[in-house]
Amino acid sequence: MNPHLVKELFYAVPYSLGRRLAFIPFRYRLGERFVWHRGRLARYCSASSLLELQNDVQGVLSRTVCDIFNCSKFYRQTWKGQYSGFTNLDWNAWKALPLVSKSDLRGIELSDWGNISLARFPVNTGGTSGEPLSFYHVADVFAKEWAHMLYIWERVGYQLGDCKLTFRGKDLAGRAIRYNAVHNEYLVNPYVTFEKQAAAISKIVHRISFIHGYPSQIFEFVSKAEKEAPRLVDQLKANLKGILFGSEFPAPQYREPIERVLQVPTISWYGHSEFCILAYETEPFVYRPMYSYGFAEAVKTNDHTEAYELVGTSYDNLASPFVRYRTGDSIVPEFEGNLIKSFQIHEGRIGECVTDHYGTRVSLTALIFGRHHKIFDIARFVQVQQTKPGDISLWVTLPNDIRMSEDEVRSQMDLTNLKFNISVLIRSEPYRTSAGKTPLLVPNKASVTS
Numbered sequence: 001m002n003p004h005l006v007k008e009l010f011y012a013v014p015y016s017l018g019r020r021l022a023f024i025p026f027r028y029r030l031g032e033r034f035v036w037h038r039g040r041l042a043r044y045c046s047a048s049s050l051l052e053l054q055n056d057v058q059g060v061l062s063r064t065v066c067d068i069f070n071c072s073k074f075y076r077q078t079w080k081g082q083y084s085g086f087t088n089l090d091w092n093a094w095k096a097l098p099l100v101s102k103s104d105l106r107g108i109e110l111s112d113w114g115n116i117s118l119a120r121f122p123v124n125t126g127g128t129s130g131e132p133l134s135f136y137h138v139a140d141v142f143a144k145e146w147a148h149m150l151y152i153w154e155r156v157g158y159q160l161g162d163c164k165l166t167f168r169g170k171d172l173a174g175r176a177i178r179y180n181a182v183h184n185e186y187l188v189n190p191y192v193t194f195e196k197q198a199a200a201i202s203k204i205v206h207r208i209s210f211i212h213g214y215p216s217q218i219f220e221f222v223s224k225a226e227k228e229a230p231r232l233v234d235q236l237k238a239n240l241k242g243i244l245f246g247s248e249f250p251a252p253q254y255r256e257p258i259e260r261v262l263q264v265p266t267i268s269w270y271g272h273s274e275f276c277i278l279a280y281e282t283e284p285f286v287y288r289p290m291y292s293y294g295f296a297e298a299v300k301t302n303d304h305t306e307a308y309e310l311v312g313t314s315y316d317n318l319a320s321p322f323v324r325y326r327t328g329d330s331i332v333p334e335f336e337g338n339l340i341k342s343f344q345i346h347e348g349r350i351g352e353c354v355t356d357h358y359g360t361r362v363s364l365t366a367l368i369f370g371r372h373h374k375i376f377d378i379a380r381f382v383q384v385q386q387t388k389p390g391d392i393s394l395w396v397t398l399p400n401d402i403r404m405s406e407d408e409v410r411s412q413m414d415l416t417n418l419k420f421n422i423s424v425l426i427r428s429e430p431y432r433t434s435a436g437k438t439p440l441l442v443p444n445k446a447s448v449t450s
Contacts, residue, residue, distance in 0.1 A: 011178060015163075015207070018181030023161045026146055033140040037147035037292070044292040045151075050336040057291050057339065058089040060315055065089075065097075068321045071115040074108050075323060091338050099299065099311060101326045102133050110136060113320050120319040125273035133274075135320035141275060144316060148293050149269075152280040156242035156265040158210060165201065165236075167213030167221060168247070169436015176200035190217055190436050194224045198232055205235045211262075212244040216430075216438035219254040220380060226261050233261060240264050248437060249345065251368075253376055255284075270345070276312030276322045279343070288342050297324075298333040298340055308333050310343065354441075356419035357390035364440040367418075375412035378402060381430040385442035393423045395442055397430040 013021070027035050047053045066085060068075050082096050110116055119139035150158070164185040172178045172189040176196040179186055186204055188197055201208075211218055225233050243258065245268035259266055270279040270287045276294045279287035289296035294315055298308040310329040314322045331343040354362055368382055375382065381397040396409050406424040415422055431442045 011180060013179075013181035015179050015181075015204075018179060018184055019161065019163065019207075021181060022163070022184035025160065026150065030140075030143040030146060033143035034147050037144045041147055041151060041290070041292040044290070050291075050339045050341055053291055054337055054339060057295065061094065061295060061313065062089040064313070064315050064321075065323065067318055068114070068323060071318055072321055073112040074105075075321065078104075097324055099324045099326050100322070102328075105135070106133055110134070110320065115318045118319045123273060135274070136317075137275065138317050138319050141317070144293065145275065148278050148290055151290075152267065152269050152278075153210075153244055155280065156244070156267045158242065158244070162209035162241065163207045164210045164212045164244070165208045167211070167217035169214070169433070171436075177204070185212065188213075188217075188221070190220075190432075194221070194228065197221065198225065198229045202229075202232055202235065205232065206239060208236060209239060209241045210244055211240065211242075213246060214248050214437055215245045215250040215254040215258070215268075216248060216381070217436070218243065218245070219258055220438075222258050222261050223380070226257075237262060237264070242266060244268075250285075251440075253368075272312075272327060274312070274314065274322050274325060275317065276314045276325055277310065277327065282342060286342050286344055289340050291339070296340055296343075298331060298335075298343065301330070354384060354386045354392050354420070355389040358419055359389065362418075368440060373413045375409055378404075378412070379409075381438060383431055383438070383440055383442050385444065385446065387444060390419070391421045391423075393425050393442075395425045395427055395431060397427045400428060 027038075044053060044056070047056075065083070069079065069083060069085070078100070079097060082098070083093075105113070114136065116136065120136040121139065122134065123137050124134045161184070164183065165188060166180075166183070166185040167188050167190065169190060170178075170187045171191050172187060174189075174192070176189055176192050177186045177200045178189075186201070186208070188201070222233075225236075240262060242264050243262065243266040245255070245266060250266070250268045255266065267281050269281065270277065277289060277296045278293040279289045279296065282288050295313040297311045297313075299311045301307045301309050308331050310327045310331045312322065312325050312327060314325075329345060331345055333343040334341045353364065354367065356362055364384055367384065373382070375396065379396050379398055381395075383395040383397075385393045385395060387393065394409075394413070398404060398409075404426065406426060409424050409426060410422075425448060427448075430438045431446055432438055
């Protein structure tokens with residue numbers, strides 16, 4: 001059946017029925033593989049320490065690599081002379097296997113990459129870097145995904161049947177909101193006015209237990225609601241249990257106002273489309289890898305610094321295996337034995353850096369959020385575009401009722417000791433991707449009318 005038709009059928013299911021369907025346990029929705037993954041997750045969570053997990057993780061990696069060696073022409077060639085099979089993984093032997101990047105995998109015939117006789121479906125991702133990659137996920141990937149995502153959400157009180165208000169990049173063809181029975185959620189259209197959003201949400205606000213989605217979109221809604229619809233904020237807070245930040249890093253300038261206004265627990269998690277690594281917050285901006293999901297490791301970027309890159313290996317995807325896959329994220333790890341106990345994201349994706357006149361890479365997190373910019377008391381968003389090394393443009397989105405010149409905006413920003421030529425562009429709306437995200441880094445080719 002046409003996937004678009006299936007989606008439309010679920011959109012046609014009314015809330016009165018969807019809220020009942022939402023109580024069906026996931027073990028019935030996703031079958032035995034969901035139960036199996038929940039079991040492995042429970043076993044890993046009950047371990048007294050990461051050191052206790054090492055033997056189990058070693059065994060999983062040994063079996064995974066053996067299976068991949070047998071089914072993947074690409075990895076057999078890549079590991080030539082470096083892998084002779086190990087039944088009990090030796091960490092030194094593991095670290096001898098080469099790292100693999102997205103650019104290494106692009107252009108490989110999928111039949112050479114993995115076992116394409118498995119039940120699978122195609123995926124294409126550009127990720128934050130914008131570098132596309134096509135690959136396969138095995139059919140039961142969502143059993144693993146939901147087994148772990150529910151555990152993360154449960155940490156802030158989520159229960160089966162809770163209804164969400166979800167902010168993603170969904171264009172709902174003019175509708176302000178639309179009910180989605182698959183996830184028992186009301187999707188919010190970011191492309192209509194706040195007035196339309198507020199009017200529609202006010203009619204269903206008593207049903208909402210959680211807010212879920214892009215931190216930038218949630219921030220924009222909450223900021224406007226605080227000023228323009230305080231009664232809606234009070235109605236929302238009456239039943240709200242928590243906020244689930246997904247798909248974007250919850251930058252402090254987004255997160256803190258949201259938490260201040262709504263006064264409920266929040267949680268974010270680290271994941272990516274390749275499904276190698278999943279990690280959840282144990283405290284704000286500190287992430288714990290879930291070794292029942294995939295293998296996360298920290299690899300030094302060079303011998304002369306303490307900088308580490310996050311690298312991942314998927315256990316379950318033999319259709320398009322990822323082994324020692326470079327995520328492009330710079331992290332600050334805390335180790336326990338050979339495993340990462342937790343990590344903080346140091347720079348974000350490599351693509352979220354700009355290069356100054358001297359070739360030094362400067363993270364946007366440090367450039368935008370690591371300095372005291374008074375403009376944050378006024379601006380809705382601040383984004384950065386780099387046209388060439390040493391030249392950046394700050395795209396500043398102001399509220400519609402604020403009029404400021406470029407020089408006035410510049411005076412409200414701390415731009416001292418930066419080795420850039422800096423221009424300021426004032427906008428009425430931020431740059432958004434086709435998926436509706438509001439990235440810190442604006443693509444070089446984006447025009448001022450984007």
